[in-house]
Amino acid sequence: MTSKIDKSDELPRDEKTNSLADIKRKRLEWEERYDKSVKKHPEHQGKFLTTSSKLINPLYDPTDLPPTWNYSTDLGYPSSFPFTRGVQPTMYRGRLWTMRQFAGFGGAEETNKRFKFLLANGMTGLSVAFHLPTIYGRESDHPMSLGEVGKLGVAIDTLKDMEILFDGIPLDKVTTSMTINAPASILLAMYIAVAEKQGVRSDQIGGTIQNDILKEYIAQKSYIFPPKPSMRIIMDIIKYCSTHVPRWNTISISGYHIREAGSTAVQELAFTLVDGLEYVKWAVDAGLDIDDFAPRLSFFFNSHNDLFEEIAKYRAARRIWARHIKKYQPKNPRSFWLRFHTQTAGCSLTAQQPQINVVRTTIQALAAVLGGTQSLHTNSLDEALALPSEEAVEIALRTQQIIAHESGVTNTIDPLAGSYFVEALTNEMEEEVEEYFTKITQLGGVIPAIEKGFFQLEIANAAYQYQKEIEENQRIIVGVNEYSTGDEIKVPLLQVDEEVAKRQIERLHQTKKERDNDAVRIALENIRKAAEGTDNLMPPILEAVKAYASVGEICDILREVFGEWKGDTLI
Amino acid sequence: MMNMVRKIRVLLAKPGLDGHDRGVKVVARALRDAGMEVIYTGLHKSSEQVVEAALQEDVDVIGLSSLSGAHMALFPRVMELLKENEMIDDTLVVAGGIIPDVDIPKLNEIGIKGIFGPGTDTAAIIDFIKSNLKRSL
Numbered sequence: 001m002t003s004k005i006d007k008s009d010e011l012p013r014d015e016k017t018n019s020l021a022d023i024k025r026k027r028l029e030w031e032e033r034y035d036k037s038v039k040k041h042p043e044h045q046g047k048f049l050t051t052s053s054k055l056i057n058p059l060y061d062p063t064d065l066p067p068t069w070n071y072s073t074d075l076g077y078p079s080s081f082p083f084t085r086g087v088q089p090t091m092y093r094g095r096l097w098t099m100r101q102f103a104g105f106g107g108a109e110e111t112n113k114r115f116k117f118l119l120a121n122g123m124t125g126l127s128v129a130f131h132l133p134t135i136y137g138r139e140s141d142h143p144m145s146l147g148e149v150g151k152l153g154v155a156i157d158t159l160k161d162m163e164i165l166f167d168g169i170p171l172d173k174v175t176t177s178m179t180i181n182a183p184a185s186i187l188l189a190m191y192i193a194v195a196e197k198q199g200v201r202s203d204q205i206g207g208t209i210q211n212d213i214l215k216e217y218i219a220q221k222s223y224i225f226p227p228k229p230s231m232r233i234i235m236d237i238i239k240y241c242s243t244h245v246p247r248w249n250t251i252s253i254s255g256y257h258i259r260e261a262g263s264t265a266v267q268e269l270a271f272t273l274v275d276g277l278e279y280v281k282w283a284v285d286a287g288l289d290i291d292d293f294a295p296r297l298s299f300f301f302n303s304h305n306d307l308f309e310e311i312a313k314y315r316a317a318r319r320i321w322a323r324h325i326k327k328y329q330p331k332n333p334r335s336f337w338l339r340f341h342t343q344t345a346g347c348s349l350t351a352q353q354p355q356i357n358v359v360r361t362t363i364q365a366l367a368a369v370l371g372g373t374q375s376l377h378t379n380s381l382d383e384a385l386a387l388p389s390e391e392a393v394e395i396a397l398r399t400q401q402i403i404a405h406e407s408g409v410t411n412t413i414d415p416l417a418g419s420y421f422v423e424a425l426t427n428e429m430e431e432e433v434e435e436y437f438t439k440i441t442q443l444g445g446v447i448p449a450i451e452k453g454f455f456q457l458e459i460a461n462a463a464y465q466y467q468k469e470i471e472e473n474q475r476i477i478v479g480v481n482e483y484s485t486g487d488e489i490k491v492p493l494l495q496v497d498e499e500v501a502k503r504q505i506e507r508l509h510q511t512k513k514e515r516d517n518d519a520v521r522i523a524l525e526n527i528r529k530a531a532e533g534t535d536n537l538m539p540p541i542l543e544a545v546k547a548y549a550s551v552g553e554i555c556d557i558l559r560e561v562f563g564e565w566k567g568d569t570l571i
Numbered sequence: 572m573m574n575m576v577r578k579i580r581v582l583l584a585k586p587g588l589d590g591h592d593r594g595v596k597v598v599a600r601a602l603r604d605a606g607m608e609v610i611y612t613g614l615h616k617s618s619e620q621v622v623e624a625a626l627q628e629d630v631d632v633i634g635l636s637s638l639s640g641a642h643m644a645l646f647p648r649v650m651e652l653l654k655e656n657e658m659i660d661d662t663l664v665v666a667g668g669i670i671p672d673v674d675i676p677k678l679n680e681i682g683i684k685g686i687f688g689p690g691t692d693t694a695a696i697i698d699f700i701k702s703n704l705k706r707s708l
Binding site for chain 2: 384567
């Protein structure tokens with residue numbers, strides 16, 4: 001198509017016009033005008049920083065791309081190396097992202113009802129939040145579970161609870177993501193057992209377990225066992241799934257919690273990818289072929305307020321991952337794919353003027369979509385105050401639907417490619433991640449760096465820096481340190497009924513009375529034997545959950561064999 | 572003459588299973604930068620362990636952090652144990668995290684008066700501690 005825009009006056013037909021030298025000359029002219037203008041009218045901020053305290057230039061142009069930058073090798077086309085522009089050939093024109101709202105509270109009955117509400121409102125995948133006792137492998141009546149039962153997620157002690165959680169939800173029709181780490185093998189076994197009871201085979205189910213223990217030591221801190229036995233459990237899961245549950249995503253390598261703990265965008269990306277590469281190394285060392293497991297690895301990122309920084313992060317993520325996986329020479333193109341789920345930043349939400357959190361979440365969700373996410377959770381406006389109410393969750397889901405169907409951003413693939421700013425940020429992100437990789441290697445690798453507290457201190461430093469910027473008014477948070485109103489608008493909050501704990505503990509006791517306790521004892525002994533030796537832990541765990549052994553009982557056996565990780569008190 | 576008043580000693584604690592430690596670590600540094608002696612318990616402590624640590628470290632202030640919704644079970648237990656150990660009269664207890672408005676009067680009643688939610692300026696916490704200590708320095 002020929003352009004109808006007449007530029008003959010502006011552009012002499014000289015091939016040098018678009019040369020780098022010409023651009024540099026024009027840039028200098030502009031810089032002069034810019035400096036003059038700033039002298040006369042100073043800029044409204046001393047420094048222009050991203051959410052991650054990265055300094056941003058007033059303008060980006062072709063000179064911001066390194067001379068070695070090359071469209072074909074640095075961007076390429078969607079579904080081709082290095083995947084900067086996306087992993088699928090059609091992206092959202094083929095299929096929209098999965099709208100997957102994380103939910104779980106109270107007992108299995110309450111969460112089952114919330115799932116059915118969300119599915120009826122157009123949600124396309126389930127995502128389970130477990131309460132802290134399940135996450136830490138404790139029974140609901142354990143002294144440390146005091147006050148935590150059913151609070152941050154759904155209470156699951158035994159298969160009995162899991163049967164109620166998925167009652168009336170056909171597990172061959174939905175995919176389910178389970179946010180569970182140290183006891184991931186046990187919850188996956190329960191899911192397989194529930195499916196079996198529905199008449200669904202394990203090779204028909206699909207979903208994800210988070211199962212990313214490395215980021216637990218680094219950021220989220222819901223660890224149980226020390227790093228090495230934890231890695232062994234993960235390898236057992238990967239091996240088991242590669243033959244028995246082939247549609248299962250075995251690890252969701254997560255930066256979300258790293259960011260929530262206060263990291264910068266670069267730290268989130270670097271620490272997540274280095275964790276991912278550590279799992280790959282362990283799996284290859286365990287004798288697995290890269291193509292047997294790499295296609296089942298998925299990622300989970302945060303989306304914070306800074307639109308372009310976040311978009312650059314996702315684009316850089318795909319490229320860095322593909323470049324590092326290449327060293328393993330995979331034959332299956334999917335082994336290169338960095339597929340990811342995104343959740344908007346919980347830590348960005350304000351308790352002050354909670355309604356305006358809808359706007360923050362919209363910007364963050366937009367970044368995730370422009371960055372090519374495969375699935376998305378949008379936070380609810382009340383989440384700085386409590387677990388989300390049903391009304392708030394509905395607005396959050398509608399936010400995604402508006403971006404998908406009304407904003408027009410899904411019409412074309414990777415619409416921001418070629419933006420000098422976005423490409424420069426993407427390049428810088430990649431370089432800074434590589435610098436972190438070098439530093440971590442110098443520390444002896446991921447596990448030694450965890451033991452030295454390296455990640456934990458890097459994150460704590462960034463979190464403190466961010467807080468100081470807010471308190472010194474270098475960073476404006478609307479409704480917090482600017483534009484605050486004296487009288488706060490109240491929103492209705494979800495309260496978890498204290499009766500839930502009573503009911504949960506009663507059900508646990510009832511289940512223990514009704515089950516075949518000899519079968520449980522034998523199954524638990526089999527877990528111990530496997531843990532002490534080298535047999536895969538998944539078959540005995542599956543046997544134990546089917547006998548209605550609790551998450552707490554199974555974890556206690558593993559604690560006896562593997563010991564516990566004590567964490568750090570670094571500040 | 573130099574002011575020889577000793578430093579304020581603060582124990583920051585994470586009772587229960589909650590792993591959210593961003594806030595408590597930020598507060599720890601802010602208090603330290605404000606000249607206080609800060610001891611952090613680390614995660615996953617029972618109420619008993621928190622009070623035991625406070626006793627051992629002979630602190631002026633205990634800061635309890637909870638974002639998991641378990642505060643109404645855990646904080647009163649800590650206060651009970653302080654009473655049993657006769658520490659309640661000279662220990663200032665403050666709290667932070669996600670604490671819904673409805674719970675604040677109940678916590679005030681059992682003696683937790685400084686409650687700091689998301690978005691709090693750390694200077695507000697420092698001021699509160701300095702002006703509400705229960706024993707002299």
